[in-house]
Amino acid sequence: MTPTPVVAIIGGGFSGTTIAYHLANRTDQNQVEILVIEPRERLGGGLAYSTDDPAHRINVPAAKMTMVSAEPAHFAQWLARDAGNAKDHLARTAKGDDFPQRSVFGRYVNDHIRPLLQSGRVNHINSAARGLAPAGGCYRIVLADGRILNADIVVIATTHPLPSVPAALQPLAGTPHLIADPYAADALDAIQSDHSVLVVGTGLTAADIIASLDRRGHHGPITALSRHGYRSRGHAEKATDPIGRFGCDRTARSLLRSARIALNQAQREGASWHPVLDALRDQAPAIWDVLPVQERRRLVRHLRSLWDVHRFRIAPQVEAVLDRQLHERTLTIRAASLQSASYAEGQFKVDYRPRHAQTLETGLFDAVIITTGPAHTAIGRSNPLIASLFEQGLLNSDPVGLGLHTARTGQAIRADGKTVETLYIGGPLARGTFGELMGVPEVTRYAEFIAQSLERQVARWHG
Numbered sequence: 001m002t003p004t005p006v007v008a009i010i011g012g013g014f015s016g017t018t019i020a021y022h023l024a025n026r027t028d029q030n031q032v033e034i035l036v037i038e039p040r041e042r043l044g045g046g047l048a049y050s051t052d053d054p055a056h057r058i059n060v061p062a063a064k065m066t067m068v069s070a071e072p073a074h075f076a077q078w079l080a081r082d083a084g085n086a087k088d089h090l091a092r093t094a095k096g097d098d099f100p101q102r103s104v105f106g107r108y109v110n111d112h113i114r115p116l117l118q119s120g121r122v123n124h125i126n127s128a129a130r131g132l133a134p135a136g137g138c139y140r141i142v143l144a145d146g147r148i149l150n151a152d153i154v155v156i157a158t159t160h161p162l163p164s165v166p167a168a169l170q171p172l173a174g175t176p177h178l179i180a181d182p183y184a185a186d187a188l189d190a191i192q193s194d195h196s197v198l199v200v201g202t203g204l205t206a207a208d209i210i211a212s213l214d215r216r217g218h219h220g221p222i223t224a225l226s227r228h229g230y231r232s233r234g235h236a237e238k239a240t241d242p243i244g245r246f247g248c249d250r251t252a253r254s255l256l257r258s259a260r261i262a263l264n265q266a267q268r269e270g271a272s273w274h275p276v277l278d279a280l281r282d283q284a285p286a287i288w289d290v291l292p293v294q295e296r297r298r299l300v301r302h303l304r305s306l307w308d309v310h311r312f313r314i315a316p317q318v319e320a321v322l323d324r325q326l327h328e329r330t331l332t333i334r335a336a337s338l339q340s341a342s343y344a345e346g347q348f349k350v351d352y353r354p355r356h357a358q359t360l361e362t363g364l365f366d367a368v369i370i371t372t373g374p375a376h377t378a379i380g381r382s383n384p385l386i387a388s389l390f391e392q393g394l395l396n397s398d399p400v401g402l403g404l405h406t407a408r409t410g411q412a413i414r415a416d417g418k419t420v421e422t423l424y425i426g427g428p429l430a431r432g433t434f435g436e437l438m439g440v441p442e443v444t445r446y447a448e449f450i451a452q453s454l455e456r457q458v459a460r461w462h463g
Contacts, residue, residue, distance in 0.1 A: 004030065004031070004032065004033055005032050005033070005152040005153060005458055005461045006032075006033045006035060006138075006149075006150065006151045006152050006153070007023065007032055007033070007034050007035065007151065007152070007153045007154075007155065007454055007458070008035045008037060008125075008139070008141060008149065008151035008153070008154050008155070009034070009035065009036045009037065009154075009155040009157055009426065010037045010129045010132075010141075010154065010155065010156055010157060010158055010385065011036075011037070011038060011046070011156070011157035011158040011159055011426070011427070012036045012037070012038025012040065012043040012044070012046070012124065012157075013038070013044070013045065013046015013047060013048065013049070013157070013159055013427075014044065014045075014046050014048065014049060014067075014106075014109055014427075014440070014443060015046070015157045015426045015427030015428070015443055015446075015447055016036055016038065016043075016046075016155070016157035016426060016427070017036065017043045017044045017046075017109055017110075017113050018067045018109070018443070018444060018447035018448075019155060019157060019426050019447045019450050019451050019454075020034050020036050020043075020113065020116070020122045021067065021112060021113050021116065021122075021451075022447060022448050022451035022452075023451040023454050023455065024116045024121040024122050026451055026452065026455045027455055027458060029119075029120070029121055031458055031459075031462065032454075032458045033123070034121065034122045034123065035122075035123050035125050035149065035151065036122060036123070036124050036125065037125045037127065037128070037129045037141070037143070037149075038124060038125070038126070038128075039126065039127055039128040039144065041126065042106070042110050043109070043110055043113050043117070043124055044106050044107075044108075044109030044110035044112075044113055045103070045106030045107075045109070045110065046106070046159055046160075047159045047160050047183055048102065048106075048160070049102050049103060049105045049106030049109065050103065050106055051102050051103055051183070051185075052103050052185070053101075053208075053212050053215070054088075054101055054215065055208070055211040055212045055214070055215040055317075055318070055321075056101060056102040056103075056208050056211070056212070057091075057099045057100065057101055057102055057315040057317055057318060058099055058100060058101075058102055058104075058105055058315065059099075059204065059312060059313060059314055059315055060235075060313070060439070060440070061097040061098060061099065061235075062075055062076045062079050062097070062098040062099070062100060063076045063097070063098070064440075064441065065105060065440050065441075066440070066441070066444060067108075067109055067112065067440075067444055067447075068444070069441065069444050069445050069448060075105065075108055076098070078108050078111065079098060079100060079104070079108070082104065082107075082108075084104065084107070085098075085100050085101075085104050088100060088101060088104075090317055093316050093317075095237075097235075097316075099315040099316060099317060125143070125149065127143040127144050127145045127147065128143065128144040129141050129142070129143060129144075129385050130142050130143060130144050130384060130385060131384075131385065131388055132154065132385060132388065132389060133388070133392060134392075134394075135150070137152075138150050138151060138152045139151045139152070139154050139422075139423075141154070152422060152461075153422045153423075153424070153454065153457060153458075154422065154423050154424070155424040155425075155426045155450065155454070156386070156389075156395075156404070156412070156423070156424065156425050156426060156429065157426030157427045158379075158383060158385065158386065158429070160374035160428070161374050161375050161378065161379045161382045161383060162180065162181050162183070162374070162375065162382065163180070163182070163201070163205070163370045163371065163372040163373055163374065163375055164370075164372065164375035164378055165180050165370055166200060166338050166370070166372070167338075168338035168339055168340050168341050168350075168351075169200070169338065169341050169368065169370070171341075172341055172342075172343050172348070175343050175348075176190070176346075177190060177191070177195075177346075177348075177366060177367040177368065178343075178348070178367075178368050178370075179367065179368065179369040179370065180370050182205055182208075182209055182369055182370060182371050187369070188209070188212055188213060188216065188369075190367070191213065191216075191218065191366070191367050192220075192366070193216070193217050193218050193219055193220065194219065194220040195218070195220045195366035195367050196220050196221050196222075196223075196364065196365045196366050196367075197213065197218075197220060197221070197222045197223070197365060197366065197367045197368075197369065198222075198223050198225065198348065198350060198363065198365040198367070198368045198369070199222060199223065199224040199225070199369050199371055200225055200226070200338070200368065200369065200370050200371060200372060201224070201225075201226055201370065201371035201372040201373065202224045202225070202226040202229060202230060202231050202232070202309075202333055203226070203230075203232055203308055203309060203312070203371070203372075203373055204232055204308075204312050204314065204373070205371035205372075205373055206224050206226075206232070206371040207231075207232045207314045207318050207319075207322060208318070208371075209369055209371055210222060210224070210321060210322060210325065210331060211317075211318045211321045211322075214321045214325065219330065220330075220366070221330060221331075221332070222325065222330060222331045222332070223331075223332050223333075223334060223363060223365070224331065224332070224333045224334070225333075225334045225335075225336050225338070225352060226305070226334075226335065226336075226372075227305070227335065227336075227337050227355070228305050228306070228335055228355070229333055229334055229335025229336070229355065230305055230306060230308075230309040231309065231322065231333050232309050232312065232313065232314045232318075232319075232322075233309055233310055233313050233314070234313055234314055234316060234319035235274070235313050235316065236272050236274035236275070237272075240271050240272075240274065240275040241275060242275050242276075242278040242279035242282055243262055243265055243266045243269070243271060243275040243276050243278075243279055244258070244259070244261075244262030244265070244275075244276050244279040244280065245279070245283070246258055246259075246262075246279065246280060246283045246286070246287050247283050247286035247287050247289075247290055248290065249287070249290065249291070250290055250291065250292065250295065251291075251295050251298075252291070252295050252298040252299040252302065252303070255287065255291070255299065256303070259276065259280065262276045262279065263276050273310065277310045277311055280311075281311055281436060281439070284435045284436035284442075285434065285435055285436070287435065288434065288435030288436070289435075293399045293400065296399075296400045296432075297399070297400055297401070300400055300401065300402065308373075311436075311439075312438065312439070334352070334354065335354065335355035336352040336353055336354045336355060336361070337352060337353050337355070338350065338351075338352050339351040339352055339353055339360055341368075346366070347364050347365065347366060348364070348365045348366075348367075348368050349362060349363075349364055350362065350363050350364075350365060350368070374428075379403065379404070379429065386404075390415075393414055393415040393416060394412065394414055394415075394420060394423060395412055395414070395415075395423075396413060396414065396415045398432025398433060399432065400432040401432070402431050402432040403425075403428065403429035403430060403431055403432050404425050404429045404430065404432070405432065405433075406425040406429075406430040406432065406433040406434070407419045407433070408433065409453060410424050410425060410426075410430065410446075410449060410450045410453050411423060411424055411425070411453075412424065412425055421457075422457075424450055424453070424454070426446075426447065426450055427443060427446070427447075428443065430446065434446060
């Protein structure tokens with residue numbers, strides 16, 4: 001062990017940067033050395049908030065976004081002072097809510113970590129981690145640029161994995177205009193304005209892609225397809241207090257029954273479904289804690305798609321694009337499953353089976369975009385660093401299938417079931433244990449929890 005312990009946070013998006021920010025503010029410089037390993041030039045943006053596409057906006061009002069849970073208005077106050085956002089006349093809605101471009105939130109996070117970088121309290125290692133292994137009481141981290149670092153404590157806060165390519169499209173991997181990485185800056189560059197586009201997925205990423213195509217002047221037909229055909233929903237017309245009390249149901253069926261009772265209550269009170277989903281979100285930790293693992297699996301298997309499109313709502317600006325395109329019939333949303341696909345003479349021929357139908361339908365498309373969301377369940381295969389930790393037995397998939405097996409302390413659970421004292425899981429990869437860990441408020445609280453745990457471990461280090 002080194003005299004001053006080194007904490008290496010692998011991943012400098014919102015989760016990793018927020019952990020570093022709170023750990024630095026909870027400790028003194030001589031207590032701990034904090035490294036954030038992130039290949040992007042700027043900390044804080046990550047995959048979600050590094051996009052420079054003006055069509056991509058935060059999905060909840062700015063007043064509900066913060067990297068300091070004790071200060072709910074932290075971001076909104078910064079936003080009011082930000083000269084760059086003042087030029088975005090589309091950011092504020094008629095109701096007075098602010099939905100700035102997503103990159104603005106990334107700048108906000110970076111603005112708060114920058115003083116800590118300038119003072120040396122946090123060090124940005126501008127590279128990617130490619131390998132990690134225990135070595136002599138610490139960890140040896142191999143970087144993409146060939147450097148090797150040593151760390152005493154490691155936090156895995158890696159970026160979201162790419163969507164998984166559906167089986168029907170896997171034989172066509174690498175085909176021109178099959179876009180497997182919808183987050184790439186140039187993902188849509190080759191799509192012409194009149195191209196017929198198949199969007200696989202109908203959630204948040206699909207909404208972003210459709211809004212981006214619209215901003216670029218695309219006017220060709222778009223078919224968005226998913227198994228249930230659920231489209232992302234918007235925000236309530238007026239704010240309403242949460243409706244429903246949950247946390248006592250020990251089965252998915254009982255929880256669904258409780259939710260239906262709350263929805264009926266909301267309807268009697270003249271409210272929409274929004275306050276019921278808000279109550280479920282707010283009480284998610286208690287709900288998740290009570291459910292046994294097999295019931296968590298059942299909940300995810302049967303209700304996750306429905307939950308996602310109601311829980312993760314789209315900005316009004318994006319909702320307006322979808323509504324307009326649906327009205328103009330340039331956008332069609334289908335509930336169907338892909339069966340097979342081929343590519344010839346510059347077009348994709350795609351066979352799909354509509355939900356509850358026996359016969360197949362066929363569509364011809366100039367481009368196919370995969371927007372099924374991050375494939376967290378496959379991260380043990382898709383991320384080389386995580387894959388190496390799986391091979392060493394230091395990491396394992398969580399029993400629910402949402403990410404990495406994590407103890408209630410935030411520490412990793414090995415393949416043999418033992419907790420790794422000096423290896424932590426940061427961000428949404430821990431949601432199999434903690435439940436709701438995708439929204440900014442929940443990720444912020446979890447980052448603060450990890451920072452507090454690290455502070456205690458550093459204190460024990462100095463004994």
